[in-house]
Amino acid sequence: MSLVPVAEAQARLFALVSPVATETLPITAVAGRWAATDLHARRTQPAADLSAMDGYAIRYADLPGPWQVIGESAAGAPFAGRVETGEATRIFTGAVMPAGADTVLVQEEAGRDGATLTLMGEGPPRLTANVRRRGLDFSAGDTLVAAGQRLTPARLAVAITGGVAEATVRRRVRVAIAATGNELVPAGTLADPLSLPESNSPMLAAMLADLPVDLVPLGILPDDLDALATAFAAVDADLLVTTGGASVGDHDLVRPALEAAGGSLDFWRIALRPGKPMMAGRLGDAVVLGLPGNPVSAFVTALLFVRPLVAHLAGAADPLPLSTVAILGEALPANGPRTDYLRAEVRDGRAYASTIQDSSMLLTLARSTCLIVRPPHASAAAEGDSAEILVIA
Numbered sequence: 001m002s003l004v005p006v007a008e009a010q011a012r013l014f015a016l017v018s019p020v021a022t023e024t025l026p027i028t029a030v031a032g033r034w035a036a037t038d039l040h041a042r043r044t045q046p047a048a049d050l051s052a053m054d055g056y057a058i059r060y061a062d063l064p065g066p067w068q069v070i071g072e073s074a075a076g077a078p079f080a081g082r083v084e085t086g087e088a089t090r091i092f093t094g095a096v097m098p099a100g101a102d103t104v105l106v107q108e109e110a111g112r113d114g115a116t117l118t119l120m121g122e123g124p125p126r127l128t129a130n131v132r133r134r135g136l137d138f139s140a141g142d143t144l145v146a147a148g149q150r151l152t153p154a155r156l157a158v159a160i161t162g163g164v165a166e167a168t169v170r171r172r173v174r175v176a177i178a179a180t181g182n183e184l185v186p187a188g189t190l191a192d193p194l195s196l197p198e199s200n201s202p203m204l205a206a207m208l209a210d211l212p213v214d215l216v217p218l219g220i221l222p223d224d225l226d227a228l229a230t231a232f233a234a235v236d237a238d239l240l241v242t243t244g245g246a247s248v249g250d251h252d253l254v255r256p257a258l259e260a261a262g263g264s265l266d267f268w269r270i271a272l273r274p275g276k277p278m279m280a281g282r283l284g285d286a287v288v289l290g291l292p293g294n295p296v297s298a299f300v301t302a303l304l305f306v307r308p309l310v311a312h313l314a315g316a317a318d319p320l321p322l323s324t325v326a327i328l329g330e331a332l333p334a335n336g337p338r339t340d341y342l343r344a345e346v347r348d349g350r351a352y353a354s355t356i357q358d359s360s361m362l363l364t365l366a367r368s369t370c371l372i373v374r375p376p377h378a379s380a381a382a383e384g385d386s387a388e389i390l391v392i393a
Contacts, residue, residue: 003271005376006304006339010320012267013280013305017287019315020238024168027160030151033169033212034315039145042163045137049097053130056110056117057091057101059083060127067117073098088117097131104130138162148317170315175208176237176286177201178218180228180244180254181293186220199362200243200291200298207302211310228257232283238313240286241306244293246277254290255279263288271338271376274359275301296359300341300371303390323373326351326389332374332381340374344389351389369393 004012022036051057051073058067067088073079075094083089083100091097091104109121137158138144144162145155151167159167184198185191198220205215216237221228223245232240245254255265263283270278274297279290289306291298303321311319329350332342342353343364353372354364373388374381381387 003269003276003338004267005271009267009270009278009280010305010308013287013289013309014312014319016266016280016282017238017313020170020173020313022168022315023171024166026166027156027164030167030169031153031156032151032210033167034150034311034317035145035147036168036170036315037147038143039159039162039164039167041138041140041142041144042165044135044139045161046132046134049134050132051091051093051095051097051104051130052132053104053106054092055104055106055130056088057083057098058088058103058105058117059085059101060103060125062086063119063124065117065119069112069115069117071098102128102131106130146317148315150316170212170313172212172214173239173310173313174216174237175213175310176216176218176235176240177204178221178231178240178242179293180221180223180242182223184220184244199295200293203295203299204241204243204302204306207299207307208310211307212314213310223253225253225257225260228253229260232257232261232263232288235283235286237286239306239309240283240288241291241302242288243291243298246279246290246292258283258288258290270301272300272304273336273338273340275304275341276338278305280305294359295362296343296365299365303371303392304341321390323388323390325386326370326372328352328372328381328383328385328387330383332372332387334380335374335376335378337376339376341390342372342374343368344372345369346389351387 067086069090070087071079072090073095074092078096079089079098083098089098103125105125111118111120144158179198179201183196185195187197187202221231242254245252258281261283263281265281268279269276275292277292278301281288291301308319327350329352342357344351344353346369351370351372370389370391
């Protein structure tokens with residue numbers, strides 16, 4: 001069986017399942033969700049011309065002054081009258097511009113003696129200086145958040161400011177996580193020197209912590225076909241993620257257990273390093289992702305496949321991880337036929353790959369801040385060349 005390229009595997013994964021059902025919630029309860037429909041402004045912002053500075057609202061035609069101060073306009077307490085020729089009002093940041101005024105003279109450039117105001121700056125302000133015009137930010141009816149966009153803190157703020165009261169979003173995604181392996185013991189346990197604390201499940205849970213998921217922990221499952229098949233068949237989730245048992249050894253039982261539970265394999269073995277043994281399939285309504293048991297490989301495949309699939313299920317228009325470009329701090333050799341994800345650190349604006357890239361080196365991953373992406377058959381790269389990176393810390 002030939003290896004599946006990373007991009008093809010991601011596309012096939014998304015094609016396996018559609019986003020989960022929608023629900024409509026108060027706008028204050030949808031942080032981190034993906035919008036299922038466009039969110040439109042119900043009001044204009046600013047709703048009126050506002051002062052951008054503390055100072056005095058004047059008529060530009062009256063420059064260079066002087067003026068008589070006839071009142072005050074503060075945020076939430078606008079001046080009720082009208083500014084006529086030779087008049088001004090004290091005004092504060094965010095306050096409504098009084099009728100008749102069109103320019104703000106900032107207080108640092110103003111002199112005041114009682115009710116008399118004079119120009120003290122180096123030059124007169126321009127017309128409409130320091131005024132935020134009505135609708136500068138957005139107008140009623142404008143699209144504030146498009147369907148498929150995530151409700152980030154900034155998008156949540158603009159939606160609320162636009163008067164949006166509720167949003168239709170995808171429900172939370174149910175993700176079941178199971179670790180397989182007779183050598184594993186629960187986190188914090190040291191039964192004997194050869195026991196291995198199970199770190200994949202907590203790692204995956206942490207990797208999904210910022211996403212709208214409900215986790216279904218299945219714990220540690222033994223290397224036993226019947227036990228695995230029974231556990232898989234009982235899963236009630238949108239996504240089942242397993243770690244370990246995904247290769248072809250005598251104790252790699254995830255694939256036959258999936259089939260014994262009534263599931264099916266869609267694709268297996270990806271053209272990447274680390275993480276080649278990953279498999280994907282279906283079990284009832286759930287997608288199944290079988291990740292390698294090696295924590296470094298599990299991390300990379302979770303970054304490339306688990307998180308994007310959760311985002312896809314949650315309604316993301318663009319669920320793939322964001323990449324950026326960095327300058328290499330040192331030369332890299334030519335790459336082989338698989339996409340390579342090199343653990344690396346960014347120091348002084350340059351990316352340095354770790355000296356040892358053995359997939360067993362978990363401490364190397366913990367110290368890394370990015371993964372340098374090396375495409376298949378990439379030629380040798382020199383110090384100073386640019387390279388694609390995925391930021392991981």
